[in-house]
Amino acid sequence: MSGVNTSAGIRFYIGPAYSTPIEETPAGLTAALAALEALAYVEVGELEDAGEIGDTVGTTTFTALANRRARKYKTIFDAGEQQLVIGLDRGDAGQTALKAAQKVKADYAFKVDYGDGAIDYYVGQVTSVRKALGTAESIRKLNAGIAINSAIVEDDGGA
DSSP states (O other), X not given: OOSOOOSTTOEEEEEEEOOOOOOOSHHXXXXXXXXXXXXXOEEOOSEEEXXXXXXXXXXXXXXXXXXXXXXXXXXXXXXXXXXXXXXXXXXXXXXXXXXXXXXXXXXXXXXXXXXXXXXXEEEEEEEEEEEEOOOTTSOOEEEEEEEEOSOOXXXXXXX
């Protein structure tokens, strides 16, 4: 049996404003996991596409005159901006929370539950919440962007 899974069953949640820095050491990540697990979250309903999360590493180059060979060095880690696609439901508490979070400067806690025991937590700012109206045969959608400002704290569910 393969360890590969589909995204069916993923649930996405927004938590409260969160200002505690996440220290990227083993002890710091363990402490962050405990703190983030203890928060109350609201599910964002009608999620169609959860986008991408995870670090990319920037690079810089150096070229010595003597050998004319560019050397690349890793610089900063950036977890990027997650793009959500959601079926618009004006009565959904999670969608309402996303809209409210977009109007303030604070970081918020977020949770992705994969449905198989694995959960990811992170902190970020809601940078956009836009209606996608589409055509006569389209479902009205809400597209939201989250600028991730922390490491992705992973709970593998004991696997």
